[in-house]
Amino acid sequence: MPPQGPRELRVVVFVGPSLPPSARPDANGLIWYPPASRGDLDKLDLDPDVRVVLVDGYLIRQHPPSPTEVFELVARGHEVWGCSSLGALRAAELRNHGMNGFGWVYDRVVDRTITYDDELVATLDPRTNEGTGLFLANVRFGLDQLVAANQVTQPQARSIIDGLRAVHFELRTSALCRDLAMSAGLTEPAIDHLLRSDVKRQDALALVRHLTTSVVAQ
Known part of the structure; x- marks a missing residue:
């Protein structure tokens, strides 16, 4: 029997604003689906060896896949991963x-640092489905980095989180975050770092790369 070549890469990814098209890696066998809504996982008709990654799903204006729907996908034999948003x-x-x-978001949900779904949602551009508002989880991650680097104190970080938590997610903007950060006494470089932080994208990209590398290596 001739030696077998590498297994074909087969990963289905449900994703939206956490990893916009411009940031998605180009790899053969990666199949990109839009954010998942109720019933989308039940409709999948795939071989059990196809891995399924749940990154984004509808959390506000449509019903997302329920835990039961995800569990049934696992029960059908699929390796199912989650990160960044609904997946976490x-x-x-x-x-x-x-x-x-x-990823980081998943770990913060498990340890109950993140206990509210609205930390993972923001206003979106209806044409591109990319975030136009601020994801509170990204701000929390950026503040953790700044605290670890001794550029921000815990009380300063808490005041910014509390200020953003006090408003509806649709009102969480970069301008509001900047105002809160300035009032808390953050420096301009610290504020710029905070507004650039995007752990949702970081987690999604790292997971996709991890899975594509591990499949090719098998």
């Missing part, structure tokens, strides 16, 4: 039932 929430809920979680 479902992975935390099903971490003892066969779903794999990945």
Whole structure:
């Protein structure tokens, strides 16, 4: 029997604003689906060896896939991963039932630093589905980095988080975050770092790269 070549890369990814098209890696066998809504996972008709990654799903104006729907996908034999947004929430809920979680957002949901779904949503551009508002999870990540670097104190970080939590997610803008950061006494370089932080994208990109590398290597 001739030696077999590398297995074909087969990963389905449900994603939206966490990893916009311009940031997605170009790899054969990666299949990009839009954010998941209720019933989308039930409709999948794939071989069990196809990995499924749940990054983004509808959390506000449509019903997202339920934990039961995700679990049934696992029960059908798929390796299912979650990160960044809805995927991190479902992975935390099903971490003892066969779903794999990945990344900073997932870890913060598990340790209950993030306890509100609205930390993972923001206003979107209806034409591109990219975020135009501020994701509170990204701000939280940026503040963690600044605190670790001794550029921000814990009380300063808490005041910014509390200020953003006090308003509806649609009102969480870069301008508001900048105002809160300035009032808390952050320096301009610290504010710029904070507004550039995007752990949702970082987690999604790292997971996709991890899975594509591991499949090719098998």
